[in-house]
Amino acid sequence: MTVRTSRTLLxxxxxxxxxxxxxxxxxxxxxxxxxxxxxxxxxxxAAAYTADPAAVTASGSENAGTAPGLAxxxxxxxxxxxxxxxxxxxxxxxxxxxxVDRVVLDWEAAYGKRYVLEVSRNGTDWTPxxxxxxxxxxxxxxxxxxQEVTGRYLxxxxxxxxxxxxxxxxxxxxxxxxxxxxxxxxxNLALNHPAYSNLYQHAGNSPAFxxxxxxxxxxxxxxxxxxxxxxxxxxxxxxxxxxSTIDTVDLYWEAAYAVDYQxxxxxxxxxxxxxxxxxxxxxxxxRADVKSPAExxxxxxSVRLPAPATGRYVRxxxxxxxxxxxxxxxxxxxxxxxxxFEVWGTGGSGSAAYPALPGxxxxxxxxxxxxxxxxxxxxxxxxxxxxxxxxxxxVNGESQxxxxxxxxxxxxxxxxxxxxxxxxxxTQTPAGTFDFTSGRIDTNTKFDFMYGKxxxxxxxxxxxxxxxxxWLLGSxxxxxSVSWPASGETDIMENVGYADWTSTALHGPGYSxxxxxxxxxxxxxxxxxxxxxxYAVEWTPTAMRFYVDDLLVQETTRNKLESTRGQWVFDHxxxxxxxxxLGGAYPAGWNQVTTPYWGLPQSSVDKVAAGGVQAExxxxxxxxxx
Numbered sequence: 001m002t003v004r005t006s007r008t009l010l011x012x013x014x015x016x017x018x019x020x021x022x023x024x025x026x027x028x029x030x031x032x033x034x035x036x037x038x039x040x041x042x043x044x045x046a047a048a049y050t051a052d053p054a055a056v057t058a059s060g061s062e063n064a065g066t067a068p069g070l071a072x073x074x075x076x077x078x079x080x081x082x083x084x085x086x087x088x089x090x091x092x093x094x095x096x097x098x099x100v101d102r103v104v105l106d107w108e109a110a111y112g113k114r115y116v117l118e119v120s121r122n123g124t125d126w127t128p129x130x131x132x133x134x135x136x137x138x139x140x141x142x143x144x145x146x147q148e149v150t151g152r153y154l155x156x157x158x159x160x161x162x163x164x165x166x167x168x169x170x171x172x173x174x175x176x177x178x179x180x181x182x183x184x185x186x187x188n189l190a191l192n193h194p195a196y197s198n199l200y201q202h203a204g205n206s207p208a209f210x211x212x213x214x215x216x217x218x219x220x221x222x223x224x225x226x227x228x229x230x231x232x233x234x235x236x237x238x239x240x241x242x243x244s245t246i247d248t249v250d251l252y253w254e255a256a257y258a259v260d261y262q263x264x265x266x267x268x269x270x271x272x273x274x275x276x277x278x279x280x281x282x283x284x285x286x287r288a289d290v291k292s293p294a295e296x297x298x299x300x301x302s303v304r305l306p307a308p309a310t311g312r313y314v315r316x317x318x319x320x321x322x323x324x325x326x327x328x329x330x331x332x333x334x335x336x337x338x339x340x341f342e343v344w345g346t347g348g349s350g351s352a353a354y355p356a357l358p359g360x361x362x363x364x365x366x367x368x369x370x371x372x373x374x375x376x377x378x379x380x381x382x383x384x385x386x387x388x389x390x391x392x393x394x395v396n397g398e399s400q401x402x403x404x405x406x407x408x409x410x411x412x413x414x415x416x417x418x419x420x421x422x423x424x425x426x427t428q429t430p431a432g433t434f435d436f437t438s439g440r441i442d443t444n445t446k447f448d449f450m451y452g453k454x455x456x457x458x459x460x461x462x463x464x465x466x467x468x469x470x471w472l473l474g475s476x477x478x479x480x481s482v483s484w485p486a487s488g489e490t491d492i493m494e495n496v497g498y499a500d501w502t503s504t505a506l507h508g509p510g511y512s513x514x515x516x517x518x519x520x521x522x523x524x525x526x527x528x529x530x531x532x533x534x535y536a537v538e539w540t541p542t543a544m545r546f547y548v549d550d551l552l553v554q555e556t557t558r559n560k561l562e563s564t565r566g567q568w569v570f571d572h573x574x575x576x577x578x579x580x581x582l583g584g585a586y587p588a589g590w591n592q593v594t595t596p597y598w599g600l601p602q603s604s605v606d607k608v609a610a611g612g613v614q615a616e617x618x619x620x621x622x623x624x625x626x
Contacts (some may be wrong), residue, residue: 001374025029040177040539043226044094044220045092046073048095049073055569056185057090057091058080058082059087060085060429061082062083062165062166066081070546071169071170079168080525081165082145086160089156089157090156092172093123094153096577097121097152097178098178099149099153099177099214100149100176100570101142101143101208104116105139106173107137108169109168110163111162112158112160112162113132114132114334115129115131115167116157117156118155119155123154129559131560134500135162137162140564141203142203143203143208145203145206145354147559148194148355148356150544156169167389169406177191178459181349181350182350184346185346187344188342188344189212189241189344190211190341191211192213193239194208194211194239195341197224198233199486201228201510202511203562205225205227207236207237209226209339210226213442214340219299226520227335228318228337229509230321231335232321236315238341239313239352240344240349240352241350242312243310243347244311244345244346245346246311246314248273249343250342251316252300252338252342253300253336253339255293255297255298256322257286258316259319259321259323260277260287263276263277263314264413264429265346266312276298276303289322290323291324292324295322333453342555354478354500358542359541365623368623369382369620370449370619371416372618373617375411378441382596383449384444385404386440387402387403388399388429389431395581396581397584397585398467398583399435399583399598400420400583401432401436402437406435408438411463414548415616418578418616421438421611422435422436422439423436442576442578442580443575443576444575447622448475448575449574451540451541451625453624454539455547455620456470456493456535456620457617458493458617459531460495461580461607462497463497463603464593464603465587465601466587467496467586468494468579468580469491469581470577471493471494471577472490472492472539472576473488474487474574475487475573476573484507485509485513488508488570489512490539491504491518492546494586497587500528501520501522503522504546505517508568510562511565517561529563532618534547534550543558576622580613583600585598
């Protein structure tokens with residue numbers, strides 16, 4: 001049950017964002033890294049194979065015409081096909097130790113259903129960095145950010161084939177470069193070093209790209225850049241590996257540049273010292289450069305610091321985004337978009353590394369929240385009643401107003417009832433007048449938590465456009481510097497009125513609204529939504545696992561989500577929500593109804609008017625490890 005922007009607006013904004021790419025001012029290239037096999041943004045695996053065909057080995061091949069080297073020859077019409085074994089593997093020796101940015105696999109029809117990508121420094125000890133549990137073939141791009149993936153050897157290790165044949169790859173591509181070592185002569189100390197940001201748009205625009213050593217030749221393409229979400233309070237930083245003396249910072253911006261920003265340094269990645277900010281006159285000139293996305297160009301800021309600065313970490317802290325003229329007419333602003341972040345000076349260290357990601361929790365699950373609704377009314381020490389025009393505004397094109405009334409929220413016979421009512425043009429709220437009322441409650445300001453098992457037993461109404469939901473929302477959603485979807489959203493159960501299925505989903509930067517990471521489940525054995533069922537999620541530091549009646553229906557690992565979609569934003573508190581909506585974006589996407597209400601046909605309006613449309617909740621439980 002998402003706080004979505006409408007589909008039309010999202011489509012328009014996405015189209016506008018694509019137009020924002022524009023040429024930037026060309027500047028002298030950075031000092032070349034000590035690469036031995038390939039130039040910037042080249043396929044390092046193909047370069048290694050070209051230099052030495054023996055660099056590629058495999059467990060076996062189907063025949064001589066599908067040898068392992070054919071996945072590395074740069075020819076999209078040749079392929080490696082493995083021996084017919086689930087544990088078949090393919091390996092490449094890159095010839096040099098690099099920081100790997102991403103691996104791209106182009107599967108032929110015989111794909112891997114389950115497999116692992118691994119890295120090694122010595123060819124013997126392997127560390128997994130991408131695990132596929134439900135592959136479907138096609139092209140898979142596994143981004144490594146925010147993991148430390150540095151090594152000389154890469155391996156694809158099969159676990160389970162997706163077809164009766166062997167594994168078959170048209171290509172196995174590897175991108176990355178050698179990290180800049182410590183230097184006593186002036187050089188770009190940031191080259192292929194770890195980079196970070198508070199938020200980024202999706203996996204293909206992570207901060208890792210600002211130190212990859214280059215930018216598109218025309219400084220115009222949508223290629224290897226960090227792009228923040230649409231908020232002014234965003235930063236990107238680089239770890240130089242050791243205390244360094246810095247004299248110059250070069251920022252190569254795409255058209256969506258910062259009008260105002262600060263360059264800062266830090267010794268500990270916590271306390272920052274500002275060493276540069278554009279003057280008021282410079283900011284004014286940048287602010288005045290308002291053009292349409294098609295006309296706008298990027299820029300190269302070569303910042304010679306007033307005095308050399310010392311520190312291990314350097315960051316760009318955005319203060320104001322550039323504006324674009326939208327033919328609406330209106331002023332539009334995107335996030336910050338930066339191709340390259342070069343830090344020039346002496347010092348540094350090639351051993352800088354991304355920190356280890358969180359592991360699983362220890363301990364035993366214990367109940368930390370429970371309500372079985374046996375009281376005579378809603379227990380307001382546990383639940384907040386949400387009202388349209390007060391705690392929230394209208395969302396998703398839904399037709400109801402949420403109100404605080406026993407006609408809509410009540411307890412009866414040990415169950416919570418969320419009931420919908422119809423009254424033509426008679427419900428006045430600060431957000432407008434509505435024809436329907438319904439109920440929504442949450443634990444915001446009462447109980448929020450991080451990680452655990454969250455479950456509820458529910459019975460749902462059936463009818464086109466009825467939209468009951470049981471979900472979690474990030475507790476920082478109301479912080480204007482965060483908001484949705486950066487807050488994260490976990491949809492444990494959504495139903496849009498169909499009797500035979502419900503859905504689950506995750507929403508975050510790069511995977512929100514219709515682009516969420518989700519799944520549908522159909523009740524086995526002819527089961528129906530209007531019977532009692534238990535819906536649950538197990539939320540851990542490494543995965544989200546969704547269940548219906550204890551049957552696993554969706555598993556999304558942090559590893560796969562961040563490698564292929566976007567930032568994991570489920571490492572802070574969330575709170576529980578129960579609601580019954582009517583119509584709106586999600587139901588309309590399925591039933592295609594536009595009248596008399598979006599997503600809500602007349603037959604469902606008649607059901608609400610007749611009374612009895614309600615979602616029933618037997619109990620809600622949160623368990624956490626202690």
